[in-house]
Amino acid sequence: MIQVLCNRKVNATIASSITDWSNLQNFITDVWTISQPCSKMLLFCQFGGVKYNCSELFHPIITDSGMCCVFNVVTPNFVYKARGNVKCDAAKCPLPNGTVAVDWSPERGYPAVLPESYSPMHAAGTGESLGLKLMLDVERDSYYCSSTNSVGFKILLHNPLEVPNMREIGLLLSPGHETKVRIRASKTESTQHLRSLNKESRACLFEGEYVLHNYKTYTQSNCMEECFKKILLRYCGCITHYMFDIYRNASICSIYEASCVERVRLQSMVSRNGRGCANTCWPACYDLTYCPDFFITPLSASGFHTKHQLEKSKDTFYMLQNMAVVNIYFKENWYRSSKQAEYVGxxxxxxxxxxxxxxxxxxxxxxxxxxxxxxxxxxxxxxxxxxxxxxxxxxxxxxxxxxxxxxxxxxxx
Structure with a gap:
């Protein structure tokens, strides 16, 4: 199974003895010797000027690039429809003490009545001091394979309602460096009068106009993921291990469907001649995107151990090979919004x-x-x-x- 996940050459005789690949997801999540847990990846977490236990802010999810640690997203209870086991308990989706998960979307925003502490959380302010500060450990000596051609981290800033598409749009973070990620938020809004126009004229979709089988709220990214899943079931007869299963009898794709999965994945991304998921899944009339600016500089070994109180076993060589410091923050306390309206009313x-x-x-x-x-x-x-x-x-x-x-x-x- 590890060889399959790493795209290594697999002995066909051994692979043929595996008749059920449905436990591949549990194999990734439950056996910590396979995937690096968030508790080992994240050594230090600070948000809004307050230090947190990283396990309170981050929880693991399976993506197309393997295990990832996700922060400040809408909990699965509000993302997925009530099909299958989508309940998010304290173990699966930890939150800081006293924090309550609430429903949120770009179109509706937050509920009218909010608790004192809630998630997804607002940014405390602008600048590095009130942003998200992380110290990461890549543990490169424990690598068996990588989802890329390098050793390091992937990061993606995305809509809190979306499943991250790490493979295609994830950005790289290098160990041995300090990275500052300065965020510029961009929001797309639409006047309610556009609802009276036909969809072809406005070329965007409001909430409730395109019903997804998997997700409660429409976003283009979620629609693309669901479209890919439907095509995959139609042509390959299975779904990949990182997809949320709403089809009770759907089987997990094995090594024998790997070529079919890759062919369908590429075809679903094509937008020629009115075909492909890009032509089916239009942009949402209300959308939120984050545009990051990266600034990278090598870490200074001098005084690093004392400042961050690292273990003595993590010497300077280990630090330069494995450690990374990331500061993620908003540049300004305002954002630009593009409002769509009728060109000629x-x-x-x-x-x-x-x-x-x-x-x-x-x-x-x-x-x-x-x-x-x-x-x-x-x-x-x-x-x-x-x-x-x-x-x-x-x-x-x-x-x-x-x-x-x-x-x-x-x-x-």
Missing amino acids: ITEFLSNIGGVIGLFFGFSFISVAEIIFYLLLKPVRMLIILLWSKRTKSAKVRKLQNLKLFEKQSMND
């Missing part, structure tokens, strides 16, 4: 039409009112006046006739 359309007509014909909307008055209201008004005049004239004639008749009768009398 009803008001703009009428304004443009009026402007064009006025330009070419000396026409204005006041002229429209005049035309309506002269073509409709004035004739009606004249007709009413005419009818009223005739009625008044008839009344006067009748009155005069009655007066003359009265005078005749008086004379006769």
Whole structure:
């Protein structure tokens, strides 16, 4: 199984004796001699100027690059739909004492009523002092293989609702260096009036417009992952070990489906001729992305042991080969938001039409009112006046006739 995970050449005779690969995920997570636990990877954690036990902030998850330690994400109870075992207890998803997990999304934001301490947590402020500070140990002597061609760490800043796509967009951190990761947040918003437009016109999706089988909230990344899973089941008849299983009878892909899995993975990423998951999964109308800027410098061995109180066994050579210090922080206490709206609404359309007509014909909307008055209201008004005049004239004639008749009768009398 280790050879399969490391893409090593496997004896087909031995591999054929394995008939059930469903325990591959447990093999990775439960046997700590296979994957480096978060408690050994993370030696020091500080967030918002407060020191934490790293096991309170980080918990392990399985990704396409192996075991990872994730920080400040929405707990699985709010991410996945109620299918299968997605309950997140204190052992699987630890939180600092007194911290309550809450539901969050880019479109809805946080709930109206929040506890005193909650997760996902807000950034305490800007700058390195109030950011996330980590000290990592790569333990390179314990390596059997790597998901890349190097020895070190991978890091990814992502939407708290998404499963990290480490293989494709993960960034590298080098041991023996201090890395400062300065974050620029970018948010995409949309006016609610866009809901009335068809999806092809706005080319984005609101919450609830595209229902995912796996996830409660739509994001393009989650949609891509689910699309890949469906294609994988259709053509290979299995799913990979790092995918969340919502299909009760789905089997885990073995070594014999490895070539099929890789072929489907690449095809799902292609966006030509209207095919591929990229054409099915549109961007969300509300989205959150993080743009990191990396600044790297070698560690100074002088005074490092005293400052961080490392074990005596970790000498200078070990430190330069294995240790890494990372500072992740926001550059500013504001972010840029791109708000999507109609390019030409009803008001703009009428304004443009009026402007064009006025330009070419000396026409204005006041002229429209005049035309309506002269073509409709004035004739009606004249007709009413005419009818009223005739009625008044008839009344006067009748009155005069009655007066003359009265005078005749008086004379006769």
